[in-house]
Amino acid sequence: MGSDSTNYYMERHQELKALRYLQRESELLYHDKNYTELCHKSIHKAQIYTQLKDYSKATKILxxxxxxxxxxxLLLQEAIILKHIGxxxxxxxNIKQAIYYxxxxxxxxxAQENDTLSAWAQQGLFKIFTEKNNLDSARFYMKRILHIAKNNGTxxxxxxxxxxxxxxxxxTKEYETAKKYLDTTLLYAKASHNLNSLNNTRNNIAYYYLEVEKNYKKAEKLFLExxxxxxxxxxxxxxxDTYLNLSYVYEKMNDFRxxxxxxxxxxxxxxxxxxxRVSSELRDTETKYKIYKIEDNYKTKxxxxxxxxxxxxxxxxxxxxxxxFCSILFYFFYQNMRLKQKNKLKDVNNKIQQNIINATIDGQEFERKRIAGILHDSISALLSSASLHLMAYETTHLDESSPELIKTKAIIKEAHDKIRDLSHTLIPPVLEKLGLLSAxxxxxxxxxxxLIQFEFTNHIAKESRYNSEFEMKMYFIVAELLNNIIKHSQASKAFISVEQNNKQLFINVEDNGAGFDTKKTEHKEGFGLTQIKARIRSMKGSIxxxxxxxxxxxxxxKVELPD
Known part of the structure; x- marks a missing residue:
């Protein structure tokens, strides 16, 4: 076909020009109704698209x-086209379709008694069945291929x-039989004067020597050939691949250099x-782009x-x-705005509620301190003073023994004891004197x-002390949790453990009681879980x-320790 032939363009990687040439030729052949040559040109076009890995386009043309x-x-062309489709x-x-075609x-x-074409199709089937490990079918086709070749093949x-x-x-790892066929293959590869066939056979025999006989010298010789x-x-x-195989051979021969x-x-x-490969793929991509551009131009009108x-x-x-879209967007925007406002209002309400709870608890703690101070410093002191005056009176009037005096002393002592107990209930003296851990x-x-045993485990030095306000808050939180266990849990054992790590205090409270559904149950007595949670959050902690x-x-x- 001269300088304008398909092969000329393909040898120079000018696939676009080759396709343009084939398109012009195809149009002329179709006009002249030369369908045999038209099929040939179509196959050639499909091969170019296959080379460009555009199998969809190639299949469509075929x-x-x-x-x-x-x-x-056109029976001959039909058989050839079917082979290319396969x-x-x-x-x-797409193995199922490949086998079918x-x-x-x-x-x-x-049917046409064309042994060469028949063997060509059978070779494709043999390859598929071998790769799929369908060895019975593979053996069937390899026998037919060899039978045709022996009769009148090249x-x-x-x-x-x-x-x-x-x-x-x-x-199938039948290596002795394989070696016999490899030797015969080598003879025909040499006789066909096809260098690729010869080297493929040498490579297979070298593999045999390498993996089966472990004869590295013979393998080396073939790879060098x-x-x-x-x-x-x-x-x-x-x-x-030959370089890599030789490297492996020399490694086995301990010739590491x-x-x-x-x-x-x-x-x-x-x-x-x-x-x-990257350059080739880029070139193929560019070619496909140009091809599609030309095809688009044909379709533009x-x-x-x-x-x-x-x-x-x-x-x-x-x-x-x-x-x-705008309606949906506006709807979601409106809903989002409403949700934001709702969440903002909820956050404000939560913050107000949190502040109210904190203020209430702070007020309770302040009142505890104040009342305990009044009881201890004022009323208790007055009662002690009254008791001392009565004792002084008794000392100066030993001859008088009045029942009213004795009863008055007993009443004053009882009042003093009750005030002392009330003061200790408000703020335990152990908490003030020895700290949170001892308390x-x-x-x-x-x-x-x-009925119930409380077991305390301390992993902190007992002499450790914290801010008095912090100790009081933590004490009454734990006291309320223990009170809940006694009232509600029906437990026989409870465990309290305390740890400190990296400026954080950890307290675990556990019981073996009846338990409750945390999603449904709400405790509202005393501090209650809601108030406890609020107090712990205000202390930068978590529960x-x-x-x-x-x-x-x-x-x-878990709470942060005060500085």
Missing amino acids: FNALQIAEKEK ICFEQTK LRRSEKSAY NHQKYIGYSNFAAYYLK ILASKPNDTISLSTS KANIYLNKYIDNTEALFNE EQLLKDKEARNKKLLYIFITLFA LQDLCEKNSNT TINSKPNTGTLIYI
């Missing part, structure tokens, strides 16, 4: 050509036939191949009329869609009885309550 071949009863499906891993191709070739066809047998027996046969080929994938040399060649070659007709409908659809231990001991009915309750408290 099916169009198949329709022409079937309509014009290859496309096999390359896209390859078998159709084989059947068509057999040396290359015989090479393929024996190569299939060698590959099959290597796969492969390299020597193509001195100018330094960056192909097969050469790269040569192993390293060929390993470095393999690495350099792999990098070069990667760069070449036809599309202009359709576009004009559809434009008004599209504008209407766009307007409706835009209106609906909690004292609290557990006082609340323990025959976690784990409880279920009939499983007891476990409460974790």
Whole structure:
């Protein structure tokens, strides 16, 4: 076809020009009704798209050509096209379809008594079944391929036939039989004068020596022969594999210097191949882009009329869609604004409630201190003074023994004891004198009885003291939790443990009682869980309550220690 031929363009990686040429030729052939040559051109076009990995386009072209071949009863072209369709499906891993079209191709070739074409289709089927480990079917086709090759095939066809047998027996690990077929394959590879076939066979035999006989010298010789046969080929994938195989051979022979040399060649070659592959893929992408651009230009005129007709409908659809979108957007915006306002109001209410609770608790604690101070410093002192005056009176009037005087002394003593007990209830003296840890231990001991035992575990030095206000808050929080256990839990044992770590205090309260549903139950007596949670949050802490009915309750408290 001269300088304007398809092969000329393909050799120079000018796929776009090749496709343009084939398109022009196809139009002329279709006009001249030369359908045989038209099918040939279609196959060639499909091969270019396959090379560009555009299997969808390639398959579409082949099916169009198949329709022409079937309509014009071009049986030979039909069988060839079916074979190419099978290859496309096999390359896209659509194995079921690949088998279907390859078998159709084989059947068509057999009907025409075309052994070469039949063996060509059978070779594709053999490859699929071997890869799928369907060895019975693979064995069936490899026998048919070799039978055709023996009868009237070329040396290359015989090479393929024996190569299939060698590959099959290597796969089934029947190595002695495989070696016999490899030797025969080598003879036909040499006779066919096909360097690729010869080197493929050498590579397979070298693999046999390497993995089966462990004869590294023979393997080395064959790999070196492969390299020597193509001195100018330094960056192909097969050469790269040979470098890697030689590196492995020399490693097994303990010649690590040569192993390293060929390993470095393999690495350099792999990098070069990667760069070449990237360049090739970029080139293919560019070519496909240009092809699609040209195809779009062919379709532009036809599309202009359709576009004009559809434009008004599209504008209407766009307007409706835009209106609906804006409506939905406005609805979500409105709902979002409402939700934000609702959440903001909720946050304000929570903050107010938190402040009220904190103020209430702070007021209670202040009143505790104030009342305890009044009781201890004023009333208790007055009662003590009155008791002293009575004692002085008795001393100066020893001869008088009045029952009213004795009764008055008893009343004053009882009042003094009750005021002292009330003062201790408001603020325990152990808390003031010895601190939180001793106060909690004292609290557990006082609340323990025959019905329930409180066990206190302290992991902090007992002499540790904290801010008096902090100690009082934590004491009454724990006291309220113990009070809840006694009132509600029906427990027989409870455990309180205290730890300190990195400026944080950890208190765990656990019981073996009835438990409760944390989502439904709300305690409102005394501090109550709600007030306890509020107080702990105000102290930059957290409280976690784990409880279920009939499983007891476990409460974790973590608070920041005051500076």
